[in-house]
Amino acid sequence: MGRIVRGLMANDTVKLMAITGKDICETARELHGLSRVCTAALGRSLLITDMMGAQLKGENDKLTTIIKGGGPAGNIVCTADNRGHVKGYIENPKLELPLNDSGKLDVSMAVGWFGELTVVRDLGLKEPYVGKSNMVSGEIAEDFAQYFTVSEQQPSMVYLGVRVDPHDGKVRAGGGLIVQPMPFCPDEVIDKIQDRVPMVKMLAGMLDDGIELEASLKKIFDGIDMTFTETMETGFRCDCTRERLERVLISLGRDELSDMIEKEHGAELTCHFCNKKYSFSEDELKGLLEEAGKAQ
Numbered sequence: 520m521g522r523i524v525r526g527l528m529a530n531d532t533v534k535l536m537a538i539t540g541k542d543i544c545e546t547a548r549e550l551h552g553l554s555r556v557c558t559a560a561l562g563r564s565l566l567i568t569d570m571m572g573a574q575l576k577g578e579n580d581k582l583t584t585i586i587k588g589g590g591p592a593g594n595i596v597c598t599a600d601n602r603g604h605v606k607g608y609i610e611n612p613k614l615e616l617p618l619n620d621s622g623k624l625d626v627s628m629a630v631g632w633f634g635e636l637t638v639v640r641d642l643g644l645k646e647p648y649v650g651k652s653n654m655v656s657g658e659i660a661e662d663f664a665q666y667f668t669v670s671e672q673q674p675s676m677v678y679l680g681v682r683v684d685p686h687d688g689k690v691r692a693g694g695g696l697i698v699q700p701m702p703f704c705p706d707e708v709i710d711k712i713q714d715r716v717p718m719v720k721m722l723a724g725m726l727d728d729g730i731e732l733e734a735s736l737k738k739i740f741d742g743i744d745m746t747f748t749e750t751m752e753t754g755f756r757c758d759c760t761r762e763r764l765e766r767v768l769i770s771l772g773r774d775e776l777s778d779m780i781e782k783e784h785g786a787e788l789t790c791h792f793c794n795k796k797y798s799f800s801e802d803e804l805k806g807l808l809e810e811a812g813k814a815q
Contacts, residue, residue: 534697630658679696680722
């Protein structure tokens with residue numbers, strides 16, 4: 520299992536949230552048959568979505584991130600709750616690209632930077648809260664840093680890293696970090712934190728080397744006081760059920776269900792998030808057709 524930790528730095532003038540999510544990223548890779556570059560792209564998206572979801576207050580609240588960068592990997596959709604559970608998918612999971620000029624996975628080219636990032640918070644109200652910002656790089660971390668600044672007026676340092684084995688494509692490490700200064704944070708503290716950017720970029724490498732998350736953070740921000748206030752277990756978990764898919768079929772209406780019965784004599788639905796397949800026989804569809812009639 521992965522973990523999310525939250526804390527405060529620099530005399531409680533800076534908020535810190537970090538995640539270690541190797542298992543989340545590896546589960547996604549296995550479920551979706553991801554290429555190496557798509558493992559990195561979806562993995563980064565899952566890590567940031569899980570951290571943002573952990574900040575929700577209500578037990579039934581949901582947070583969804585939608586990345587439409589315009590790249591060949593297609594859209595990326597991830598959803599998380601406040602208990603550390605996250606799920607997600609990428610439209611073209613098999614896409615592979617050559618390494619970039621730095622010899623690294625070319626996430627930016629796969630994701631693209633021509634569209635927008637959308638964050639949807641479903642807090643159980645009539646309408647969900649929707650925030651948007653333009654993509655800036657396709658590297659995902661920079662795009663979310665832009666989102667926090669533009670849509671939430673919260674300047675933030677964001678790091679997301681997924682280490683993928685070059686031979687078998689398995690995930691070796693996954694780590695993420697959100698650092699947000701409070702409104703009263705002194706400028707000299709912000710400068711000191713910005714000086715640590717080169718060290719921040721080593722987080723996934725430290726986790727890959729077996730260094731615990733908290734120890735990695737203390738090493739990165741050595742010399743800046745740090746207090747950890749909360750820790751939470753995380754994992755990739757899809758909450759799809761047969762009952763939920765039945766409701767989806769009923770929502771299609773009588774005409775659509777009748778068409779399925781007459782032409783297909785059944786239906787098979789696949790969950791986008793976990794690829795689990797649900798089969799419905801002709802008789803089961805007829806039962807749902809009756810329910811759809813009662814609902815009208």
